[in-house]
Every structure is written in structure tokens, then in C-alpha cells.
Amino acid sequence: MTSCILRILAIVLSIVTTPWVLSAPQPVNQVEVKRSGFLYNRQTDTFDTIVTVRNTSTVPLAAPMKLVLESVKPVSVSLYNIYGKTALGKPYVEVPLPGFVLDPGKSATVPVRFVNLGKTVTAATFSVQAERLDPDATARLEIVARMNAENGGNTVGSGFAVKLDGVTRATTDAQGRARVVTPLGVSEITVSSPPNYYGAAQVIGLTAGETRNVDVELGDSGEFGAESMLRMDRLQHLMLPRNIPLVVLRFFQYEKIVASDLVELVELRDPAGGPPMDITGLFTIRSDGSLAANSTAFFAAIGNLNGKKLLFAQVLDKQGVPHLREIPFYVSQRTVLGKVSAPPSNPGLPLGGIPIQVSVLNTDIAFETESAVDGTFPLPLLPSGILLIKAETTSGGIYYTGRGTAVISGNVRVDLKMRGPTDVTNNVPPITTSPL
Amino acid sequence: MKTLVSMLATIVATSIGQAHASIIQFDISGLDSIGPDVLFAIDFIDGDGPSNTVNVSNINTDGTAGPVTLFGGASGTVGGYLLEDTVFYTRLLLKYSNATQLSLRFDTTNNAPMHGMFADMLSLYLLNVSSGLPAIFTDEPLGTNALMSWTASGLNRGDLLVYGPMSPIQVTWSSAYHYDSNPIPEPSALPLLAIGLIGLLATKSLRKER
Numbered sequence: 001m002t003s004c005i006l007r008i009l010a011i012v013l014s015i016v017t018t019p020w021v022l023s024a025p026q027p028v029n030q031v032e033v034k035r036s037g038f039l040y041n042r043q044t045d046t047f048d049t050i051v052t053v054r055n056t057s058t059v060p061l062a063a064p065m066k067l068v069l070e071s072v073k074p075v076s077v078s079l080y081n082i083y084g085k086t087a088l089g090k091p092y093v094e095v096p097l098p099g100f101v102l103d104p105g106k107s108a109t110v111p112v113r114f115v116n117l118g119k120t121v122t123a124a125t126f127s128v129q130a131e132r133l134d135p136d137a138t139a140r141l142e143i144v145a146r147m148n149a150e151n152g153g154n155t156v157g158s159g160f161a162v163k164l165d166g167v168t169r170a171t172t173d174a175q176g177r178a179r180v181v182t183p184l185g186v187s188e189i190t191v192s193s194p195p196n197y198y199g200a201a202q203v204i205g206l207t208a209g210e211t212r213n214v215d216v217e218l219g220d221s222g223e224f225g226a227e228s229m230l231r232m233d234r235l236q237h238l239m240l241p242r243n244i245p246l247v248v249l250r251f252f253q254y255e256k257i258v259a260s261d262l263v264e265l266v267e268l269r270d271p272a273g274g275p276p277m278d279i280t281g282l283f284t285i286r287s288d289g290s291l292a293a294n295s296t297a298f299f300a301a302i303g304n305l306n307g308k309k310l311l312f313a314q315v316l317d318k319q320g321v322p323h324l325r326e327i328p329f330y331v332s333q334r335t336v337l338g339k340v341s342a343p344p345s346n347p348g349l350p351l352g353g354i355p356i357q358v359s360v361l362n363t364d365i366a367f368e369t370e371s372a373v374d375g376t377f378p379l380p381l382l383p384s385g386i387l388l389i390k391a392e393t394t395s396g397g398i399y400y401t402g403r404g405t406a407v408i409s410g411n412v413r414v415d416l417k418m419r420g421p422t423d424v425t426n427n428v429p430p431i432t433t434s435p436l
Numbered sequence: 437m438k439t440l441v442s443m444l445a446t447i448v449a450t451s452i453g454q455a456h457a458s459i460i461q462f463d464i465s466g467l468d469s470i471g472p473d474v475l476f477a478i479d480f481i482d483g484d485g486p487s488n489t490v491n492v493s494n495i496n497t498d499g500t501a502g503p504v505t506l507f508g509g510a511s512g513t514v515g516g517y518l519l520e521d522t523v524f525y526t527r528l529l530l531k532y533s534n535a536t537q538l539s540l541r542f543d544t545t546n547n548a549p550m551h552g553m554f555a556d557m558l559s560l561y562l563l564n565v566s567s568g569l570p571a572i573f574t575d576e577p578l579g580t581n582a583l584m585s586w587t588a589s590g591l592n593r594g595d596l597l598v599y600g601p602m603s604p605i606q607v608t609w610s611s612a613y614h615y616d617s618n619p620i621p622e623p624s625a626l627p628l629l630a631i632g633l634i635g636l637l638a639t640k641s642l643r644k645e646r
Contacts, residue, residue, distance in 0.1 A: 037557025120524035288573040
């Protein structure tokens with residue numbers, strides 16, 4: 001009895017003394033991950049939280065730091081500001097690091113924006129991936145960047161991005177210098193500044209503890225933009241709802257919105273290679289630095305709403321730095337009410353909580369949703385096309401599978417039958433549709 | 437045994453005061469610069485943990501109250517509204533016509549989130565009546581354009597943050613804790629647990645003595 005109480009007491013004390021540590025330190029990377037509550041973002045239709053990562057190890061962690069979404073409930077939740085997926089297929093966002101390194105004991109924050117058709121996020125777990133800068137496996141680079149003779153031959157100014165094997169790890173100071181601690185395997189150093197200055201140098205044979213001087217010569221290499229991302233408000237799973245009041249574009253750099261100062265070009269591009277359509281005149285800059293267009297005019301300019309679209313935007317920010325990116329999207333305008341239903345072989349089959357995979361054939365659209373107790377499952381507005389729905393569950397040791405395609409050319413109701421082996425043998429139709 | 441009881445009593449003593457109910461005052465003026473109609477959205481989002489509630493009361497405005505929209509765990513009437521975290525997303529929409537100013541009060545519980553869970557969070561927005569999108573751009577770091585937010589951290593009175601406009605506008609707002617002259621501390625879950633354990637030990641001790 002006493003030992004039991006002492007155990008409870010230990011748990012209570014541990015909670016009392018560490019009330020802010022909401023997630024255990026990650027054993028692999030020795031970090032603590034904390035998250036705030038949620039705010040609903042009406043512009044992106046996402047539930048947003050701020051995640052704080054603290055380096056609890058004794059060595060610095062270098063960019064890129066990936067905050068990996070290991071698990072989330074319900075399964076229909078996905079990341080809106082996804083940067084990519086890990087080797088294991090887990091989505092992640094990049095954590096912007098001050099100085100591109102997170103020193104021991106220091107913290108960095110990143111917004112995490114969740115898309116959820118069912119408007120609920122009950123749990124999420126994160127892990128962190130970053131490069132450890134162990135002293136016995138790193139060297140120091142003393143980089144000096146200067147222009148080539150054609151451009152004056154002087155050292156560059158401050159703010160030029162220094163990349164090691166493609167990863168930004170520093171910016172130059174006013175004398176064009178940067179000092180970087182690097183793993184020994186690095187091979188290419190580049191220094192660049194948009195719109196057109198770029199230079200590269202190779203390094204080989206670095207040894208632990210070594211300090212090496214590297215000179216990088218820059219020249220005019222043709223126009224390129226800042227390292228930013230272009231996002232379109234309300235664009236989820238590549239689909240832009242037809243019923244939005246405004247089409248809003250935002251550039252993000254290190255997860256902070258870029259304040260656009262001049263819209264240089266916005267055009268609709270044809271994925272098949274046809275001529276682009278200049279729609280720059282539709283967009284104006286708003287006071288938060290985003291670009292907005294009246295949706296009626298925007299969709300009228302698109303004309304045929306079917307099929308994949310590409311939107312290219314080029315702006316200058318308030319520092320005169322160009323940002324140019326392309327973003328793919330599909331226009332979604334069909335209301336589809338989805339439902340899974342029990343088969344004749346098992347009318348009492350539990351229908352709640354079944355993960356459902358949805359995709360539109362011949363497109364890049366694919367996402368997951370989840371059924372409610374009555375079998376209905378939320379779907380966003382969908383584009384015209386052929387919908388593929390897959391679901392699987394078990395009951396009494398028997399597998400029940402739902403799989404079928406439905407042609408979406410208007411607003412429809414879709415009923416996916418969860419068929420067991422007997423139902424398949426009896427040719428129970430896998431899916432039925434009816435107009436709304 | 438005495439030592440154990442003493443330790444538990446210490447927990448009770450030190451824990452009381454960690455979680456207080458909070459009273460938050462919100463005031464906004466210059467609403468006529470937005471337009472004849474304004475729409476306030478009050479969001480209460482569940483982080484999944486001990487329950488929290490928010491009472492919205494003392495609503496004073498020189499405008500005319502319009503339709504009220506209750507969503508999720510929101511209930512109440514014109515006099516006041518209750519927001520409960522019985523669902524993930526709870527929302528209260530208040531529309532007013534010809535208002536220049538508005539003030540209201542939030543009375544909240546402040547229970548900390550469970551280990552590894554998100555905290556419950558309250559936020560307030562001024563929306564465009566026709567689009568339902570924020571009518572004011574603020575410096576809220578997530579870009580939601582909230583005017584203020586409050587997090588049920590479980591410590592002190594929670595975390596109140598008030599955001600500013602992205603660019604100069606005629607609308608001004610403020611939000612601050614309202615300090616009750618007769619505060620009644622609300623015990624958090626931990627001291628309640630400790631009190632229970634003390635009772636358990638006392639019962640056992642009495643049985644042994646008998």
C-alpha cells in the first residue's frame with residue numbers, strides 16, 4: 001500500500017515540477033517538444049498551433065531541423081504546411097533555427113497547421129530530426145565570398161546565403177565572411193543572393209577539429225528567387241474550393257509571411273505546355289503582405305475548371321528581393337456525401353472509426369478521412385473526375401473491404417459497401433451513387 | 437506514515453493557488469470604421485484534457501444586437517453565454533449593427549492540459565460580415581488575426597495575449613485580467629488528488645489503531 005502511494009506521489013511530484021513539459025524528450029535527438037493550444041485560422045481553414053523544440057543535448061543541432069508528425073488522431077488530420085515526408089513516409093515541417101543552429105539549452109518555434117475535414121484534432125505526437133554537430137566529427141569552415149572580376153572583385157556584403165551541400169547554414173556578414181561548423185562529409189559550399197549572384201566551391205578531406213579557409217567567387221548566374229514557399233489560402237489536398245470569396249496567395253520564408261511590395265507577375269500555366277495566361281491585374285497587395293484576387297474574376301479567367309492548373313507568382317518583397325514560385329491546384333466544386341454501409345452478410349457491422357482512403361484518378365489528389373458511427377464520412381468539395389474510395393475493417397475475425405469508383409460530374413451521394421467474402425461471392429455491388 | 441502524510445499536505449499547501457479561475461475583460465472601440473455591421477467570433481478549442489469552461493457575460497455595446505450563432509459546446513442567451521469544451525471546436529458568433537464600441541467579460545476555469553496534450557484555448561476575432569474572414573489583420577504570430585487569446589495553462593491565471601494591428605487602423609482594443617476583490621481560489625486536480633490520498637491514509641491509520 002505504502003509503496004503504491006509512494007509511486008503515485010512520485011508521479012504527482014514529477015507532474016508538479018515539470019508542468020510545461022508536454023512531451024517527453026525524444027530519446028534519439030534529445031529534445032523536448034512543447035505545443036500551444038489551437039487557434040482556428042479562417043483564412044486557411046486550419047487549426048494552428050505553435051510547437052517549441054528545445055535542445056536538451058550537449059551538442060548543437062544543425063539545420064534543417066525537421067519536426068516530424070509521428071502520429072495524429074483522427075487519421076483524417078493532415079499537415080497543411082508540410083515540407084515533405086521522411087524516408088518512413090511521415091510528414092514534416094522544417095523548424096526555422098536562429099543562426100541555422102540550435103545550441104544546447106536553446107529553443108526554436110514553428111507553426112504547425114492541421115487540416116481536418118471533421119474539424120477535430122484529439123492527439124498528435126512529434127519527433128525531431130536534425131544533424132548533431134559533435135565536436136569529434138566536425139570541422140570549422142572560414143568562408144570568404146567575393147565577386148568575380150567582372151563584378152568588381154570585392155567581397156560581398158551581408159545577408160548572402162551560405163549553403164553546405166544545398167542546406168542553408170549561415171549568412172555572410174558585412175565583410176562577406178561566414179563561419180560554419182560542419183560535419184566532415186560536406187563537399188560543396190555555395191554562396192548566393194537573389195536575384196542573380198551565385199558561386200560555389202568544393203571541399204574534400206575535412207578532418208575532425210580542422211579549421212579550413214574557403215574562398216567562394218560569385219558571378220551572375222541568371223535570375224532566381226529567394227528560398228520561400230508559395231501557399232494559397234484554403235488550398236487543401238491540392239484542391240481550391242470554388243465557393244471561396246477571395247483567392248489569396250502568400251509567400252512564406254522560414255515560416256514567416258513575406259510582405260510583398262510589388263506584384264511582378266501572376267500567371268496561369270498550362271501543365272500540358274500551352275501558352276500561359278497573365279492574370280497579374282487581378283491581384284492586389286493587402287496590408288498583411290498577401291496577394292488577393294476576387295474569386296469570381298479568378299475563376300472566370302481560368303475558364304475550364306476541370307483538370308490540373310498551375311499558378312505562378314513573382315513578387316518583390318519590401319527589401320527588393322524577388323520571390324517566384326509555382327503552385328499546382330485543382331478547382332473543387334462538387335459536393336459529395338460519403339457513407340460506408342454494412343453488408344448483407346453482417347448488417348450489424350460497426351461502422352464508426354473506419355479509415356477511408358480517397359483519391360481522384362489521374363490526379364495528384366489523395367487524402368484520408370474517417371467514418372462516424374453512422375458510417376458517414378466528411379469530404380471536402382471535390383473536382384469533377386473519377387473518385388476512388390477504399391476502406392477496410394475487421395469484425396469477428398472477418399475482413400470487410402470497401403473499394404469502388406464513382407464518376408463525379410455533379411453533386412452526389414456515394415455509398416460504399418463494406419463487403420465480406422460472402423458478399424463478394426454474392427456479387428453485392430461495391431459502391432452506389434445517387435444525385436443529391 | 438507521518439512523513440508521507442506530511443509530504444501530501446505540503447503538496448496541497450503549495451498547489452493551492454496554481455490554478456485559478458480567471459476573469460478577463462475585453463474592450464474594443466472604433467467599430468464604426470469597419471462598417472455598419474460587425475461580427476465577433478469567440479473560439480474555444482479543446483486540447484483534450486481536464487475540462488474547462490468559459491462564461492461570456494457583461495456584454496455592453498452601443499450597437500444593436502443581431503443574430504447569435506452557437507456552434508459546438510456553446511449555449512446561452514442574450515444575457516450571457518457558456519462555452520464548454522465538450523467538443524473540439526466551440527464557436528460563438530455575435531453580430532451587432534451600428535456599434536462603435538463593445539465590452540465583455542470572460543470567466544474561465546483554468547485546468548492544465550494532460551501530459552502530452554494540447555491546452556484549451558480561447559480566442560476572439562472581428563470578422564467581415566459578408567465573407568466571414570477576419571476584418572482586421574493583427575500581429576498574432578500564427579496569422580489567424582486573433583485580437584486576443586487565452587490559454588488554460590493551469591498555472592496562475594492562464595496565459596493571456598493581446599495582439600496589435602498590422603497597420604494603423606481606427607479600431608483599438610485591449611484585454612486584461614480583472615481582479616476580483618474577493619477571489620475564491622479554485623483547487624486544481626493535483627491538490628484534490630493529494631487530499632484524497634490523505635483521506636485514504638488517515639482511514640487506514642484509524643483502522644490500524646482500532
